[in-house]
Amino acid sequence: MAALATVQLAVAIAGDPPGVPTATVALPTLVAVVYAAAGLIAWARRPHSRIGALLTAVGLAWLGWGLWAADIPVLTALGLLCGMLPIVVMVHLLLAFPSGRLERRSERALVLLGYLLIPLVQLPTELLGASRDDGITLLDVVDDTAVADLARTVQVAAQGVLLVATAVLVIRRLRAEDPGWRRVTAPVYLSGLTALTFVVLVAVLHGTGFTDAGGAGVNALDAVAIAVVVVLPIAFLWVMLRGGFARAGELSEFVGRLGDAPLGPTPLADAVADALGDPTATVAYWLPAERHYVDASGAAVEPDSHRGVEEVTHDGSRVGAIVYDRRLLREAEPLRSVASTVGLALERERLAAQLRASARDLRASRARLAEAADDERRRIARDLHDGAQQRLVLLAIESERLARRADEPAAVRRAAGELRAGLDAALTDIRGLVQGIVPPLLAERGLGTAVEELAAQAPLPVTLEVEPGDLAAPEHVQSTAYFVVSEALANVAKHAEATRATVLVRRGDGVLRIEVADDGVGGVDRARGSGLDGLADRVAAAGGTFAVEGAAGAGTSVRAELPCES
């Protein structure tokens, strides 16, 4: 490559085209060298990616185009025919980023069109460009200024269309990406588009690239264009060598980190992420019975089209996987080396993850059961209200009417009266039952009012710290909270010998906090079955936490926190 560049430079400088300073002649070579260098580095570090090859190809295109300055007609003609090549290869490079492949049909079509422009537009333009005073006659077939101008216009328009179409495709692709990915790739795409724009701009303004027929040197626009164009390969390299494109680097260091005990799930995942250069990479643990992966917390790992899963085995059986971003890691080799290293560490952690997963399932199913039980209680209360209670009241009315009918025998009327009394007792029983299932005030007015009423009914003074407006929790959470306050106050009345109590119910940070405290004798003995175990169970079933404090003589405080997402 270096030899090629040297030869090209020598030929171009030796050509010394009239009216063009040596610096301008050397510029394409400079650009070519930067691209080729970046391309060869990328190629060497990531042999499976075509990006390195494409970068190198851009360098070659620039070299080819630089030949126009040569004093050998064949080479000059070749250089002129390469006029659009750097632009087209740059479009190819940009659209192939980051995988090196053109993944969409629209992108493949545009790149193909770009390459076709060279025989279809560039070649005719040069053949018809006889009126140009470049002194190169090899290609000048038709000598007609009007035709030449028309050809030139077509070429400029074609370049413009190519640029705009590329911009549209790139922007469309950026908009479709998720934000994290966009942050990584946007700088490359944007610098690429900028570079392309400048190259096209210069080409349009100058006719053929950097040759300025009347110019005496490298003007400001050329300088900016060169700077921008040279920045692009550096941007590519920068993105490839840091973050997502870093090669699975120092494996020895990685193995060393694995040896550091103790190794929790997060350090393992961090070590994997570092080694792969994919900050989103993590580990998953295989649950053979359930046949799916879970994360360190025991939650199932959901499949995602962007996430690749590299299986990790230990002693021949699957223990887990490395979950990584497919777009950042396209090579199998570093993944395999990391995967083969983490087997033992993953197996060690897998059992813990398995336990967490079953605990998690258990909690979830218990919470579902608790919620279903509360729904069922409320349904029973509603059914009693709309069914049995209504019918019994009607029957009681009918019995009474019968008891009052003068035309019935006295015995019938007496029996009807007794029937009504019996129905009245049944209604009273049902009323008590419903009160115990779901207190009507709780169903009708919600937790705040129901707790106020509990406090008002308590046989001792109760100070309330309840914000009724803040308690719009799901029904089953309200039911559990009500149960806690009600049972705790009943306990205070029965055992505490307290003179006063405080009830706090407050919602915030995704939990409903309940506290019932008294100034009584304390010394709670939960082993003696004070009803607190029932409370603890019901709170735990709702996924909450429950605690009782009460040293002898220091009063008792019952605290519960119920998860309560809004």
Added chain:
Amino acid sequence: MRIVIGEDQVLLREGLVRLLEEQGHEVVGSAGDGPDMVRKAKAHRPDIVIADVRMPPSQTDEGLRAALEIRTAEPSIGILVLSHHVEVRYALELLADDASGVGYLLKQRVADLDRFFAALERIDAGGSVIDPEVVSAMLGRAQRDPIDRLTPRQREVLALMAEGRTNAGIAEELVITEKAVAKHVAAIFEALGLPPSADGNRRVLAVIRYLNR
């Protein structure tokens, strides 16, 4: 008398209508939800509205709220609220401003026909009828020390009054306005059942209650 019924349980509603008509009353409208009941009460201006507490659309205390709305709009219409359950709180809300022409009974009391019809007569005559359940629950509450019903802030104010502070002194201590203190003091007097009087004894009485606990 002319009656509007609000009751969403159809069988019970029909039973009530028949019962009332047999007794010689005229049921001028019957509604199955709160808003309809309010509409019919305002349109027919009956002597009494009989309202079920739990009704559509909300299936909560719809009927009670509708009854309170009717009472505010047409104070001359008597209200009898029926429910399968009674709540002291609802009774207090019904009786809050004016206890005349108001009743609150368990639905099962309707079967005691003599008392039910007597209750209607009493409400129509401007009296009030409260279910025995509610009365006993209220009596249970009445034994409680009224000072416990004060808010924490009201208790602070009362404690400072007991120290002999003036309203201005209390305002300074609690860093609130003197007007806010006056409001707290008025609320304390009300909570302790101390009626307004020409002399300034209420303050002394409140403090005595506080210190005598």
